[in-house]
Structure formats: C-alpha cells, structure tokens
Amino acid sequence: MAQKPFILIIAQPGYLRDSLQVLLAALPGDHPVIVARDGLVQTLSAMSGHPVLLLVVLGPSGPGLEVKAVVAQIKARWPQMRLVVLVDNEQQRQAVTLAGADRVWFKGALAAQMLVEIEALLNGQD
DSSP: OOOOOOEEEEOOSSHHHHHHHHHHHTSSSOOOEEEEOSOHHHHHHHSSSOOSEEEEEOOTTOOHHHHHHHHHHHHHHOTTSEEEEEESSHHHHHHHHHHTOSEEEETTOOHHHHHHHHHHHHTTOO
16 A cells, blocks of 8 residues: 655754644645654655655754755655755755755745745645
C-alpha cells in the first residue's frame, strides 16, 4: 500500500513550530503534517516515503556552508520534494537559495503570503 503524501516540519519545539503546524494543517487537500525536532537527512532517511513538502526552520547559529551542503544533499536525494526554509540572517538565506531551496523566507514572514506560496508549490505552480 502506498504511503499517503505528507508535509514534514523540522524545527525546534516552540511557538513557531506549533504555529507552522497549524498553518500547514489548514492547507486544502489531505496532507497530514508531521513534526520532527531536527536531523534533516537522518529524519528523511528513516522514513519509508518522503514528504511532498519539507519545511525547515534553521536556528540562529546555522552556518551558511553547512546549511548549503545539507540542502544540496536533500535536493539531490529527493528532487521532487518541495523544500521551504525559514532563516534568521542573510548568510543563511544566500546559502539555502544557492543550494536550491524552493522558497526561503526570513522568520517573521507574513503567514498569509506563506500559505499562498506553499499551496502553489504543492499544486505545481512555481
């Protein structure tokens, strides 16, 4: 039996993660939202399937080169998966963008705009 497509959030526990979970659960369609604390590649590798959308919230100390390598690895291994990343600073934004993330926002981006763009990504309307 095929696994139902799902959305995965990887973020530290807190208000932001909880808010993102509620926001993504409100999307039209039937995509369960799963939450993981951290360990991007390890979390994905341990799953029997892969999410249709991965939303990663980077910590404030995430170095650009490390982030770039992880994002590039994720995009190479799961090219159809949509990757959205929330960042703290310009260095992270540049690194993640260059590595191929589908959307990159600074923390504090407007939820309504994020929802519209994430829905478009899921519907193949880049």
